[in-house]
Structure formats: C-alpha cells, structure tokens
Amino acid sequence: MAEATLLSVENLSIALPRGADRAHAVEEVSLTVGANEIVCLVGESGSGKSMTAHAILRLLPERVSIASGAVHFKGRDIAAFDEAAMRDLRGGEISMIFQEPMSALNPLARIGDQIAEAIVTHAKPAPARETVDARVIELVTAVGLPEPATIVRSFPFQLSGGQRQRVMIAMAMANNPALLLADEPTTALDVTTQKQILGLIRDLQRERGMGVLLITHDFGVVADMADRVVVMRNGQVVEQGTAEAVLRSPQHDYTRALIAAVPGARPVGARSRDIHDAPILVAENLEKTFVTRQGFFRPPRRVPAVRQVALSLNARETVAVVGESGSGKSTLGRMIMRLIEPDGGVVDFNGTDLLALRGEPLRQTRRRLQIVFQDPYAALDPRQKVGDAIARGPMAYGTSRQEAMAEAKRLLARVGLKDNAADRYPHEFSGGQRQRICIARALALKPQVLVADEAVSALDVSVQATILELLAELREEMNLAMLFITHDLRVAAEIADRIVVMRRGEIVEQGATAEVFANPAHAYTRELLDAVPGRRLFAGPGSLLQATA
Amino acid sequence: MTTSASGAQGHRGIAVALAILGWAAKFIAVVLVIATFAFVLVKAAPGDPAQVMAGQTGAADERMLAQIRQEYGLDKPVIVQLGTHLKRVLTLDLGFSYRQRQPVSTLILERLPATLLLTGTAFLLALFSGILLGTLAGLRAGKWSDTLLTVISLILYAMPVFWLGLMMVLLFSVQLGWLPAFGYQTIGVTMGPFARMLDVASHLVLPAVSLAAIYLAIYTRLMRASVIEVAHQDFIKTARAKGLTQSRIITGHILRNAILPVVTIAGMQASALVGGAVVVETVFAWPGLGRLTYEAVMQRDYPVLLGIFLVMSVLVIVLNLVTDAIYRLIDPRVTTRATN
Numbered sequence: 001m002a003e004a005t006l007l008s009v010e011n012l013s014i015a016l017p018r019g020a021d022r023a024h025a026v027e028e029v030s031l032t033v034g035a036n037e038i039v040c041l042v043g044e045s046g047s048g049k050s051m052t053a054h055a056i057l058r059l060l061p062e063r064v065s066i067a068s069g070a071v072h073f074k075g076r077d078i079a080a081f082d083e084a085a086m087r088d089l090r091g092g093e094i095s096m097i098f099q100e101p102m103s104a105l106n107p108l109a110r111i112g113d114q115i116a117e118a119i120v121t122h123a124k125p126a127p128a129r130e131t132v133d134a135r136v137i138e139l140v141t142a143v144g145l146p147e148p149a150t151i152v153r154s155f156p157f158q159l160s161g162g163q164r165q166r167v168m169i170a171m172a173m174a175n176n177p178a179l180l181l182a183d184e185p186t187t188a189l190d191v192t193t194q195k196q197i198l199g200l201i202r203d204l205q206r207e208r209g210m211g212v213l214l215i216t217h218d219f220g221v222v223a224d225m226a227d228r229v230v231v232m233r234n235g236q237v238v239e240q241g242t243a244e245a246v247l248r249s250p251q252h253d254y255t256r257a258l259i260a261a262v263p264g265a266r267p268v269g270a271r272s273r274d275i276h277d278a279p280i281l282v283a284e285n286l287e288k289t290f291v292t293r294q295g296f297f298r299p300p301r302r303v304p305a306v307r308q309v310a311l312s313l314n315a316r317e318t319v320a321v322v323g324e325s326g327s328g329k330s331t332l333g334r335m336i337m338r339l340i341e342p343d344g345g346v347v348d349f350n351g352t353d354l355l356a357l358r359g360e361p362l363r364q365t366r367r368r369l370q371i372v373f374q375d376p377y378a379a380l381d382p383r384q385k386v387g388d389a390i391a392r393g394p395m396a397y398g399t400s401r402q403e404a405m406a407e408a409k410r411l412l413a414r415v416g417l418k419d420n421a422a423d424r425y426p427h428e429f430s431g432g433q434r435q436r437i438c439i440a441r442a443l444a445l446k447p448q449v450l451v452a453d454e455a456v457s458a459l460d461v462s463v464q465a466t467i468l469e470l471l472a473e474l475r476e477e478m479n480l481a482m483l484f485i486t487h488d489l490r491v492a493a494e495i496a497d498r499i500v501v502m503r504r505g506e507i508v509e510q511g512a513t514a515e516v517f518a519n520p521a522h523a524y525t526r527e528l529l530d531a532v533p534g535r536r537l538f539a540g541p542g543s544l545l546q547a548t549a
Numbered sequence: 550m551t552t553s554a555s556g557a558q559g560h561r562g563i564a565v566a567l568a569i570l571g572w573a574a575k576f577i578a579v580v581l582v583i584a585t586f587a588f589v590l591v592k593a594a595p596g597d598p599a600q601v602m603a604g605q606t607g608a609a610d611e612r613m614l615a616q617i618r619q620e621y622g623l624d625k626p627v628i629v630q631l632g633t634h635l636k637r638v639l640t641l642d643l644g645f646s647y648r649q650r651q652p653v654s655t656l657i658l659e660r661l662p663a664t665l666l667l668t669g670t671a672f673l674l675a676l677f678s679g680i681l682l683g684t685l686a687g688l689r690a691g692k693w694s695d696t697l698l699t700v701i702s703l704i705l706y707a708m709p710v711f712w713l714g715l716m717m718v719l720l721f722s723v724q725l726g727w728l729p730a731f732g733y734q735t736i737g738v739t740m741g742p743f744a745r746m747l748d749v750a751s752h753l754v755l756p757a758v759s760l761a762a763i764y765l766a767i768y769t770r771l772m773r774a775s776v777i778e779v780a781h782q783d784f785i786k787t788a789r790a791k792g793l794t795q796s797r798i799i800t801g802h803i804l805r806n807a808i809l810p811v812v813t814i815a816g817m818q819a820s821a822l823v824g825g826a827v828v829v830e831t832v833f834a835w836p837g838l839g840r841l842t843y844e845a846v847m848q849r850d851y852p853v854l855l856g857i858f859l860v861m862s863v864l865v866i867v868l869n870l871v872t873d874a875i876y877r878l879i880d881p882r883v884t885t886r887a888t889n
Binding site: 087088090100103107 | 782784786787788789805880881
C-alpha cells in the first residue's frame with residue numbers, strides 16, 4: 001500500500017449556514033487516499049462523511065462552504081482552484097457516484113446520451129460522433145450491463161436500481177479518473193445487487209489502479225472492500241488505520257459499537273423463545289398477478305408477483321420473508337393484510353376466513369393486523385402531529401381522544417422517545433426516531449400480527465440494531481406474531497425464528513433460522529448467504545466473530 | 550437484425566394506426582355527447598324557442614310560429630328532434646341564424662380566425678415569457694431580482710383583465726398614441742399585404758397582452774417553483790459531478806424537467822383562454838368568437854350559441870390532443886410506459 005498519495009485532505013473544516021444545529025459539519029478532518037487503494041470512510045448519518053467527500057469536488061449544498069483546510073490532489077491544492085479548473089477535474093480526473101441510483105440520472109434523457117455527455121464535456125477538441133458512440137458502448141460493456149446497444153437507447157426508468165448504478169459507474173469511468181468518490185453507492189440496493197456492484201468497483205479499481213474513497217455506514221462493506229479505514233463521528237475523525245487493524249482491534253469505543261452493530265455478527269439461535277405450535281394465521285395457495293393495461297388494442301401486460309404461496313404464522317412467532325426486490329415478498333405481506341386483494345387462495349386468521357370478510361367485520365379484524373413500512377420519511381403525514389398520528393387509529397375504533405392520547409404518550413415513551421414528542425411534527429425527528437413512531441402507531445391498535453416491510457432497510461446499521469432490539473422486546477411484551485420482510489439475511493438472522501426464502505413469486509426454502517443458515521438447501525439461499533457483506537470478517541450470519549487473527 | 554427491426558416497425562405502424570382510429574372514435578363520441586348536452590340545455594331553457602325566433606323576426610302570428618316549428622322540426626317528438634340535431638352535427642350543418650340572417654357556420658368561420666389569432670398570440674406570449682421569467686426567478690431564488698419578478702407576477706395575477714386593458718388603452722393609445730385602441734384593422738384604407746400584416750399586428754398588441762397577463766403570471770410562478778425543485782434533485786448533482794458548466798446544466802437538465810408541470814397546466818388552460826377572450830374581445834372591440842358569443846347571448850340567438858358551443862368543444866378536444874402529443878414528445882416515460 002505504499003503507493004503515491006493521490007489525495008490528501010488536511011485539517012478540513014466545513015461551515016454550516018448560520019442557524020444550523022452546529023457551526024461546522026466537519027471539523028479538522030485529515031485523510032489520504034493513495035493511488036491503487038480503497039479507503040473506506042465510515043460513520044452514521046450526520047457524521048459528516050458525505051460532506052467531506054462532496055467538499056473534495058466542491059459539490060457542497062448552497063450556503064455550505066469550506067471554512068479552512070486544504071485538499072491536495074496530485075500535489076495541487078484544489079481547494080484553491082477556480083470554478084473552471086474545478087469543472088475540468090469533476091468527471092475528469094476525479095469522478096463521483098451517489099447513493100440514490102433511482103434519482104441520480106436525468107429521467108428524460110437516454111442512457112447513452114448521458115454517458116456521452118460526460119465524455120464530450122472533457123474531450124477537446126470534440127470527438128467525432130462515432131468515436132463517442134463506440135466509447136459509450138465500450139463503457140456500458142465494461143460495467144457488465146446486458147445488451148449494450150439496447151441499454152444506450154433506454155431511458156432510466158426502464159432500468160433496475162442495480163443497472164442504474166452500473167450506468168452511474170460507467171459515466172464515472174468515462175474519462176479514466178485517477179480517483180473515484182463513491183458516496184454510499186450500494187446502500188439503496190438489495191444484498192445480491194450490492195455484492196455485484198461492490199465487486200464491479202473493486203475490479204475496476206484493480207484494473208485501472210484507481211484510488212477509491214468509499215463512503216459507507218456498514219462495517220460489513222468495509223470488511224469486504226477496504227485497504228484502509230477512516231471512522232468519523234460528529235464531523236471528526238475518531239480513528240483511522242489499515243482495515244485489518246481497525247476491524248480486528250478497534251481502538252475507539254465508537255468503532256467497536258459500529259462493528260458490533262453489524263447484523264449477523266452475533267450468533268444465531270442463542271435465544272430460545274417460547275412458541276407454541278398454534279397457528280394464528282394460515283395462508284394457502286395465495287396468487288397475485290399484476291395486470292397493466294396498455295391502451296386500447298394491445299393485450300394487457302401480466303406480471304405474476306406471487307404464485308401458489310402457502311405460509312403459516314404461529315402466535316408469538318417471528319417469520320422472516322427474505323428475497324431480492326421483485327421476489328414478491330412485499331406483495332405477500334400486503335395480501336395477508338388485505339392491502340392488496342389476492343387473485344386466489346385462502347387466508348385463515350384466528351379461524352375466520354379473512355378474504356371473505358366485508359364491511360364492519362373486516363374493519364374490526366384489520367386492527368389486529370398492522371404494518372410498519374420501509375421509508376419512515378414517507379410513512380408519516382408531514383402535517384400531522386406525532387401524537388395525533390398514533391392516537392387517530394384507536395380513536396377510529398371508538399377510544400376517547402383523551403384515552404388515546406394518553407396511550408400514545410405511553411407508547412412513545414415505550415419506544416424510547418421523549419414525552420414532548422407527541423406535540424411535534426415528523427420532520428423534527430431522525431429516520432430512526434420516525435421508525436420508532438411508526439412502530440408506536442402500529443402497536444397503538446394492539447395488533448396480534450405485525451408486518452414489518454423492510455422496516456429497518458432504510459436505516460444505518462447502528463440504528464438498525466437498536467430498532468431490531470426494540471422490536472424484539474415489544475414482541476415479548478405484547479405477544480406479537482411478526483412477519484418480517486427483508487432483503488437482508490443478516491437482519492433476518494437477528495430477529496426471526498423461522499425463515500422463508502422467496503424468489504420470483506415462489507417460496508424456494510423455509511425452515512428454522514439456525515437450520516437455514518447452517519444447511520441452506522436451495523442454491524438461491526446459498527447465493528443470498530454469499531452476498532452478505534463482511535464475510536471476510538464475520539464468517540456470515542450465524543457464526544461467531546472470528547476475531548482470532 | 551434488419552428483418553426484426555422492420556418487423557417491429559410494421560407492428561409500430563399498425564399500433565399507431567389503431568391508436569389514431571381509437572382516438573377518432575373517442576373524438577366522435579365526445580362530440581356527440583356534447584351536442585346532446587347542448588341540445589338538452591336549450592330544451593330545458595324556459596320558453597318556446599319558436600316564439601323567441603318569431604319575436605326576433607318581428608312577425609309573431611300563429612302561421613309564422615307553425616312554420617318555424619315545422620322548419621326546425623319542433624313539432625316532432627323530442628327524441629326525433631335530438632336525432633335530427635345529432636345528424637346535422639355530424640354533417641357539420643350548424644343551422645341558420647334568423648337574427649343575423651346568415652348560416653351559423655358562415656358566422657363562426659368569419660370570426661374564428663380573429664379569435665385564434667388573439668388567443669394563440671396571447672397563449673404563446675404567456676407561455677414563453679412565463680417560462681423565461683420563471684426560469685430566471687427560479688435560478689436566482691431568494692435574490693432581489695427573484696423578489697422583483699415575483700412581485701410583478703403577483704400584481705399581474707391580481708389585476709382584473711378588463712381594468713388592465715382599459716389602463717393600457719389610456720396609456721398607450723390615448724396618452725402616447727403608439728397603438729390603436731380597438732378593432733382588428735384600420736378600416737377604409739387600402740394597404741399592401743405586408744402593411745396589412747403590420748396593421749393587424751399593431752391592433753393585436755394590447756388585447757393580446759391583456760389576455761396574456763394573468764397566464765403569464767401563473768406560468769412564471771409555476772416555472773419558478775418547478776425550476777427550484779428540479780435544481781435540487783440528485784441528477785443535477787450528477788451533472789455537476791460530470792464537470793458540466795452551469796449553462797449546460799440549465800439547458801440540458803433543469804429546463805426540460807422543469808417544464809413538464811407548466812406544459813400540463815398550460816394544456817388545460819389553453820382551452821380556458823378561448824373562454825377568457827370574451828371579456829378582452831368586448832373591451833377592445835375585437836371581432837372574434839368571444840364577441841359573437843356575447844352578442845348571441847344578448848340577442849338570445851340560440852342556433853349561434855349552439856354552434857359556438859360545439860366549435861369550442863371541438864377546439865378544446867383538439868388542444869388536449871396537442872398537449873398530449875407535446876407531453877409525449879418531452880417525457881419519454883409517458884409513451885414508452887404504455888408500449889413497453
């Protein structure tokens with residue numbers, strides 16, 4: 001790793017606009033990235049890791065600026081560059097990719113044109129059209145996209161999240177950058193796609209001898225990718241060193257906490273829960289095909305989402321439904337709650353046929369089945385006070401307002417929020433806190449079954465761990481049966497008694513958690529297990545930390 | 550490769566033909582429904598249309614009434630009358646105005662170009678200046694020039710059209726004498742075609758600006774909000790990270806995305822503009838459909854009203870189609886989502 005230093009950030013401080021909750025987003029941060037090296041910048045949301053990366057290319061939000069410090073790239077102080085010189089650097093010698101592949105591409109422009117734009121901007125004189133087109137195809141092929149000729153003519157909405165992230169990478173590679181800044185490039189993707197994208201970044205890095213600054217909140221990713229690690233907290237660097245050193249013998253408490261928070265680092269099956277074989281919910285032969293009409297004379301398009309699925313849930317039991325996006329796991333969860341009407345099948349809930357219920361009996365049953373959604377930002381009405389959001393449910397079932405509000409406050413305290421939370425609005429809370437509010441809202445109706453649809457997927461690993469802990473406590477207190485839908489096997493391992501693996505609308509494997517992890521029967525399950533990041537450090541979910549090296 | 554491509558092209562051709570056919574069927578159905586609706590409205594109006602017409606011609610004796618009833622088929626059952634009415638509509642026969650002693654279609658065709666010229670000019674003026682000013686304001690959000698533009702657009706928005714029209718006449722025609730105050734062209738002067746065009750254009754300025762003002766204000770505000778929103782989206786950051794210049798980011802990425810909501814609203818309002826022309830045409834004595842409507846209402850000229858009603862409806866349908874087409878041109882998600 002003794003390669004030449006490519007980038008060195010020295011005592012960088014970033015000032016926040018007046019009126020922000022603190023004066024500096026980043027204080028006195030120093031780090032280096034060598035040529036042919038992957039440096040992981042790790043921290044929770046709000047730690048300033050993303051700001052640091054944006055400051056390097058001066059892509060900071062309005063009114064946020066570098067207060068002091070230097071950024072040296074190949075020996076030149078680029079913090080002092082003017083805007084034109086900076087533009088040459090951006091997308092030229094230094095490229096950047098972002099977290100949200102869904103929104104990072106212009107929705108109205110063809111993929112090929114967007115990549116070509118990156119080439120043409122930096123090529124002087126402007127190359128011939130054919131040269132550019134050929135280069136675009138070459139880049140699209142290099143990032144492993146299928147049918148390059150079709151892809152370049154496509155629009156972003158026609159591509160999956162993983163494919164879009166590949167396009168972003170192709171764009172970043174357009175001018176053979178010396179340094180790649182990757183800001184949480186896989187956080188929004190499911191584990192199998194994450195593995196592919198990380199693999200692609202690593203391959204490209206090796207091929208080209210690039211320096212990579214990879215930002216992540218997940219020590220699993222760090223374990224797979226990093227040569228060196230920089231840990232940030234509250235805008236300051238708390239620890240840095242080689243990946244081996246930081247992972248094996250972390251010096252700082254915060255680093256230790258982050259590593260411990262990685263799901264799957266703890267052993268599976270250590271808990272034995274008291275579950276009787278008394279099914280509370282039994283679903284059989286569930287079917288759902290989504291039909292999209294395509295205008296007047298064309299046959300409608302049919303997408304089978306769930307095919308002949310059977311599922312049972314015992315009282316107090318937690319079942320995790322695991323699969324990639326598009327596997328039908330969310331559709332299954334919603335059919336069980338009758339948020340989506342199944343095309344066929346039976347759902348037996350407490351001995352009544354849930355699918356036959358109509359009107360008032362259905363409404364009375366609905367309160368027994370509650371859901372927590374993935375995106376805590378979209379799941380709460382921004383103009384409704386948190387207390388109301390929770391109390392409205394019970395009030396709809398006849399509880400008096402006073403009683404409901406008292407209960408809401410009790411629940412808020414139970415999920416770990418301060419008692420003045422009830423009078424505040426959702427935007428005043430962080431993602432993790434909002435997810436706690438959503439849980440309180442679901443529990444206010446005293447459900448028997450809680451469906452958690454990717455409920456921790458949008459959260460930092462450290463926050464994830466605390467939410468999982470909360471759910472584990474609550475299910476004991478309230479005797480909840482839980483259907484835990486997730487794409488992340490590590491998370492499933494943390495909480496589930498039983499695991500159901502879904503793929504393309506069908507269940508391919510199910511069994512007790514420890515059993516599935518120890519002896520995965522289906523090839524797809526093994527593939528999912530393989531995709532879990534951090535296997536270099538943790539031998540995978542279910543095994544103890546191999547902290548012996 | 551070539552065969553499959555041409556095959557796909559063939560399929561596409563058929564699909565387009567079918568789509569046009571489907572649209573034409575919808576178009577005719579909507580026109581018939583509107584014609585029926587208009588017919589029922591007139592039927593539901595109090596009074597005997599025959600008597601109104603007779604009164605208009607000034608000879609209201611029984612024989613005349615019977616003759617009018619027979620001529621209009623008013624002595625037949627309502628359902629037969631409706632059938633006759635719809636058949637006429639389909640054959641583009643809009644009837645005859647006794648009041649003006651001319652076929653309704655002649656009256657409308659005479660006035661239609663003036664209205665299309667006025668509303669079209671006002672619409673394009675409002676749309677283009679609105680988009681331009683809105684973009685400027687949006688890119689300078691929070692700065693003084695943005696505040697100035699916002700205040701101006703608010704004033705334009707709050708001002709009644711007739712008042713704005715009158716004030717402009719006072720200023721530009723009466724005080725400064727720069728522009729003619731009313732009419733479509735200077736009467737009683739012979740001019741070459743180019744001079745004639747200039748003459749009409751100078752007559753057009755004041756009514757078009759008055760009519761455009763409120764829409765200009767709406768589009769400015771809409772475009773401003775849209776530009777601000779788009780400028781904060783992730784793909785703009787991607788564009789910056791590519792090393793694009795600010796002007797290239799604006800033209801290549803912000804504008805096209807920001808324009809979508811404006812196109813949607815403008816498409817809906819293009820038809821409302823035709824209705825809004827009534828006031829302006831009256832204030833400026835512009836010889837268009839608006840004034841014809843006004844006159845027809847004052848004179849209870851039902852055949853003319855029915856004719857205008859129908860022509861306006863057709864205009865609205867066509868405008869909607871044009872909006873759809875433009876939207877599809879700008880936003881690939883609309884068409885491709887349906888054909889994918």
